[in-house]
Amino acid sequence: MTIQATLCFILRDDKVLLLKKSKGLFGQDKWNAPGGKILPREDAEQCAVREVREETQLAIEDLEQTGILHFYKYDRRESPDWTVHVFLSRGFDGIPVSGREGQIKWFNVNSLPLEEMWEDDRYWSHLALQGRRFEGWFYYSGDFEKLVDCSVEEKPLASVKV
Template structure:
């Protein structure tokens, strides 16, 4: 079955759901989570979530890490933005961060189970399809801006811009 790619007016596109993701990297490993509920339940990803009204993306990503894993990332660095035109949930505008230090002990919660993963063993087969496009480059220190069209959990189209820093 071939799915038709819907037209997206990216010039006027606005993600109804502002969100964040965090990737803590230390000693050749990245801290991922197995998501236990909400969007992406059952998938592996970085901790993160919806930005609350009045909250900055940086404030949100720290709060989400505290809620999901009981850690506080220190000195988060914004690495990129992801724009998702989705078929079955509101469109998402996600701000992606990295950190190399944190306080606390990564702890399983009702939201997530922490998974320290070797950088060369990332379980892409358990992640959203778009992660294959940008995650390795970001973990290598490259900043980016990406646009993606999804039909359900299937990526139909993407455009990725690696930015000089």
């Protein structure tokens, strides 16, 4: 069964807030946008709001969905292991605070720490940060250790299949 999750890029002027996951958590030592698994009886937008609050203490506003990402272990099953709904927020209330999920830090949108992020981020993160609509498919070896194939298409979000 596909795990449904979210990521939310939070913008402040020309900066984006990223989270470096703590040791022992999925994605440990990688910078990523705040986010996590969608809970039962929760939609993707509600999840993004909740996860950002839990991971940064921020209340986000002006939430805009920009993309859908599908992640597969390389056996190319018909359904992905993960489907991630990508959001962008240009407004928030509060002061970001690091917590048990990891360290948070503002980065310039034009100089992301791509060498310390998931390998697939270099193919789509610029689209999300520009508010462009896209869908991506990513195939990893092992337990999401190495990206072996990918495809990203810009498209109207309404045409994206979840």
